[in-house]
Amino acid sequence: MTTPIPAIEGKTTVNLSRDRAFALFTGSFGAWWPRQYHIGAAEVADVVLEPREGGRWFELGVDGSECDWGRVLAWEPPERLLFTWQIGGDWQFDPDPTHASEIEVRFHADGPEQTTIEVEQRHFERLVGGEGVYGAIEHGGGGWVALLAAFSQLVASETGGGRA
Template sequence: MTEPLRFAVDVACPVERAFRVWTSGIGSWWPADHTVTGEAGLQVVLDGRVGGRVYERTAGGLEHDWGEVTAWEPPSRLAYRWFLRTDRADATDVEIRFVDTGAGTTRVEIEHRGWERLGARGEAWRDRNAGGWSTLLPHYRAALPTR
C-alpha cells in the first residue's frame, strides 16, 4: 500500500470560517495553474453536499469535473474523490478535517490517499500531488489570517 500524503496548516480563524473559505470560497484562492484549462476568468466550484461536484467553469461556460464530494460535515470534515486532469476511474481520495485548536484558531488536516488504485503509476502520481499540495496550500493560507 502506498502511504497517504498528509499535510496540516494552522490558521488564525474560527473553524467555521476555515471550512467556508475552503468550500464555498474555493474560487477566491484556487490558482489557475492548478486547473484543467488555466484560463483567465474561470470559476472553481465545490458543490456543498454529498454527491456534489468539484469543477471548473471557463468564461465561455465549458465545465471540467475534478471530483465528487463523498463526505459533507460542516464545519469539521469534508471528503471527495479527486480526478483533476485524470480519468474518473483513477480517482484518489482527499479528506480534510477542520479542528478547533482554541482561541479562534483552526488546524486544517489533509489526507490524500488511494494511490494503489493507480497501479504502477501510483508512486509517480503521489509524488506529483505532493508538489501540487505544497504549492496550493500557501494560496489557501493567504486567503485567511495565519499565526
C-alpha cells in the same frame, strides 16, 4: 494486488473560527486554488466544490466550459470534508469512481478564533497512472503544503493576519 502509494499530507493553522474556516475553504476554492493547476482546455475562471454529499468538484473555464475533477463523498461542516480526485495520469477526468484517490480535510478548533486544517490525499494506487500523479503533486508544486499556504494567504488578505 496494487502496491500502496504514500499519502500526501498538509497542515496549516489560521486565525478563523472552525465554522468560518470550513466555509471559506469549501466556498472559495477558486480564490485560493492556483490557476495553473487545471485540466480543461480553457483558462480557469473558478474552482467549485458543491456543498453536499454527492456534489461535484470541478473547474469552470473562462469560456463557460466545465471540467470535472471529483465528487464529494462526505460533507460534515464544520469538522470534515471528504472528496475524490478522479484525474488519472493522462490528466483527464476518469468517471469510474473506483479510479479515484480521496482527499480528506479535517478542521480542528484550537480556540474560538483559531483553526488547524489537516489534509490527507490517499489511495493514489487506485488512479490509472497513479504513481505519475503522486509524483507531480508531491514534487511538482509542493502538494497540499503549498495549496494550504495559498489558502492561508487568502485568509490573511481577508482578515489582516490570518495565519497563526
